[in-house]
Amino acid sequence: MGDWWLDAVLYEVYIRSFTDSGSDGVGDLAGITSRLPYLRDLGVDGIWITPFYRSPMADHGYDVADHRAVDPLFGDLATFDTLLAEAHRHGLKVLVDLVPNHSSNAHPAFRAALAAGAGSPERDLYIFRDGRGADGDEPPNNWVSVFGGPAWTRATDGQWYLHLFAPEQPDWNWRHPRVRDDHDATVRFWLDRGVDGFRIDVTHGLIKNDLLPDNPPPPSDGIPFFRERAEPHHWDQEGVHEIYQRWRAIVEDYRRRDGQARVLVGETWVADPRRLARYVRPDELHLTFAFSLLAASWSAPAWRTAIAADLAATAEVGAPTTWVLANHDVTRPASRYGSGESGLRRARAALLTLLALPGPVFLYQGDELGLPEVDVPPAHRQDPVWERSGHSRPGRDGCRVPLPWSGREAPYGFSADGVPPWLPQPDGWAELAAAAQASDPLSTLVLARGALALRRALPMLGAGLLRWRDDTPPTVLAFDRPSPPGPPGTPPGPFSGATGLTCVMSTAGTDVDLVIPGRLVLASSPVGYDGTTLTLPPDTTVWLAPHPG
Ligand code: NOJ
Numbered sequence: 001m002g003d004w005w006l007d008a009v010l011y012e013v014y015i016r017s018f019t020d021s022g023s024d025g026v027g028d029l030a031g032i033t034s035r036l037p038y039l040r041d042l043g044v045d046g047i048w049i050t051p052f053y054r055s056p057m058a059d060h061g062y063d064v065a066d067h068r069a070v071d072p073l074f075g076d077l078a079t080f081d082t083l084l085a086e087a088h089r090h091g092l093k094v095l096v097d098l099v100p101n102h103s104s105n106a107h108p109a110f111r112a113a114l115a116a117g118a119g120s121p122e123r124d125l126y127i128f129r130d131g132r133g134a135d136g137d138e139p140p141n142n143w144v145s146v147f148g149g150p151a152w153t154r155a156t157d158g159q160w161y162l163h164l165f166a167p168e169q170p171d172w173n174w175r176h177p178r179v180r181d182d183h184d185a186t187v188r189f190w191l192d193r194g195v196d197g198f199r200i201d202v203t204h205g206l207i208k209n210d211l212l213p214d215n216p217p218p219p220s221d222g223i224p225f226f227r228e229r230a231e232p233h234h235w236d237q238e239g240v241h242e243i244y245q246r247w248r249a250i251v252e253d254y255r256r257r258d259g260q261a262r263v264l265v266g267e268t269w270v271a272d273p274r275r276l277a278r279y280v281r282p283d284e285l286h287l288t289f290a291f292s293l294l295a296a297s298w299s300a301p302a303w304r305t306a307i308a309a310d311l312a313a314t315a316e317v318g319a320p321t322t323w324v325l326a327n328h329d330v331t332r333p334a335s336r337y338g339s340g341e342s343g344l345r346r347a348r349a350a351l352l353t354l355l356a357l358p359g360p361v362f363l364y365q366g367d368e369l370g371l372p373e374v375d376v377p378p379a380h381r382q383d384p385v386w387e388r389s390g391h392s393r394p395g396r397d398g399c400r401v402p403l404p405w406s407g408r409e410a411p412y413g414f415s416a417d418g419v420p421p422w423l424p425q426p427d428g429w430a431e432l433a434a435a436a437q438a439s440d441p442l443s444t445l446v447l448a449r450g451a452l453a454l455r456r457a458l459p460m461l462g463a464g465l466l467r468w469r470d471d472t473p474p475t476v477l478a479f480d481r482p483s484p485p486g487p488p489g490t491p492p493g494p495f496s497g498a499t500g501l502t503c504v505m506s507t508a509g510t511d512v513d514l515v516i517p518g519r520l521v522l523a524s525s526p527v528g529y530d531g532t533t534l535t536l537p538p539d540t541t542v543w544l545a546p547h548p549g
Pocket of ligand 1: 329
């Protein structure tokens with residue numbers, strides 16, 4: 001038996017938008033507790049909760065002022081402990097977010113650094129430098145913030161500090177032993193409370209080239225999704241790895257003491273699968289999101305290339321690939337792959353393929369409902385990206401709109417009636433609400449539940465082998481998940497006679513006929529199948545139990 005995460009499906013809870021147990025229109029910890037039965041029935045193995053720590057919320061919690069305290073907006077430590085205990089009672093693991101690249105500018109250490117002045121030991125915990133130019137009034141180098149604008153902000157005494165994200169998120173100086181020790185203490189604090197692991201923010205950014213050289217001029221079409229080639233001096237630096245070795249040693253130490261395995265999952269935006277795999281070498285993180293699939297276009301060849309490259313690279317270091325199609329930072333699949341009916345159809349097909357892949361999978365809340373991206377009206381936009389980019393990028397609010405749970409109109413059961421959610425929900429979401437979908441056999445929720453139940457029940461899904469089938473046209477992605485050999489004398493089960501499970505996804509523009517003798521297990525849209533010939537309509541995934549040879 002391998003570690004529990006090797007075939008786990010983990011569900012990302014973007015806390016602000018999951019469920020508001022109170023009446024402020026913002027989701028909270030008690031809201032999550034109230035929905036644990038929903039998550040158990042969905043069939044996931046656990047949840048990752050986005051930051052709920054004390055924060056001024058300049059980046060909605062990714063600006064942490066105290067990493068060991070709960071922000072009153074979300075509850076308190078007692079509410080967290082209740083959530084954790086209840087989740088465990090429902091058989092669900094709980095991962096919390098660790099945000100080590102930066103703190104909030106309201107963190108006491110940053111306030112002390114500002115107050116102490118240039119050259120002080122306090123400033124050494126962050127990255128302060130003198131500016132360039134005669135009066136030092138130009139930033140120390142040309143680095144830009146991921147959210148737009150310069151990555152440097154000037155303090156009142158004239159020095160500049162680095163922030164790869166918003167000015168309210170100053171970057172820690174990870175070469176400083178106190179920064180390392182303080183984060184160790186945070187890791188231990190949450191482990192002592194009983195969490196099952198961490199999702200670690202911006203794992204590829206913690207160490208910067210000490211000399212702070214200018215980045216090359218940005219490409220004329222802008223900095224791409226994966227930034228490490230355009231910005232080679234502060235992403236994916238060699239020095240980050242020893243930090244993960246250190247945390248790995250901590251969780252191994254806990255494991256030795258109580259036998260419980262905790263998981264470290266990196267948010268590593270590195271395009272080259274072999275560079276990415278270096279984060280999951282045996283003494284580093286256990287898992288790291290493989291974003292290449294998330295970045296792939298709606299095309300079977302692009303998916304095959306991404307999947308094959310990720311599988312090969314992680315296999316080389318003995319780790320699984322961690323699949324993800326969405327999160328709170330990117331356009332929802334139902335809108336990314338198209339729009340309206342066609343976008344939803346593709347998102348459903350994508351979901352089914354995702355859940356057939358070997359290794360851990362992360363689902364983003366609302367993707368089990370097939371929610372589309374929302375065009376949040378400009379006056380309601382809250383993501384700092386909107387302001388920082390001078391209104392040229394709408395930001396990420398569109399994938400963060402609070403979930404519809406029930407009812408005919410906003411807030412659709414997200415918060416108490418009459419309380420407006422922190423981001424407005426669109427009209428017309430009643431059919432997408434979880435309660436409405438639960439009683440519709442053709443809904444995306446029922447599809448997701450079915451796929452998760454099968455993934456749990458069938459030994460050939462989850463961890464194990466993936467074997468490509470080369471008997472389909474290039475616009476059709478097809479792979480087998482062979483059955484592991486059963487112990488001798490195993491009685492025939494419902495899948496006896498099947499050689500495993502086959503997943504077939506078509507991104508072709510027209511129907512495709514394929515000869516695959518077997519039985520239909522699950523389909524993202526209606527298909528034609530007579531037990532031999534499968535007529536696969538465009539943008540559809542099926543799971544089949546093929547008959548041997
Ligand atoms: C990645 C998080 O997912 C994102 O929401 C956040 O803005 C940045 N890291 C900065 O913490």
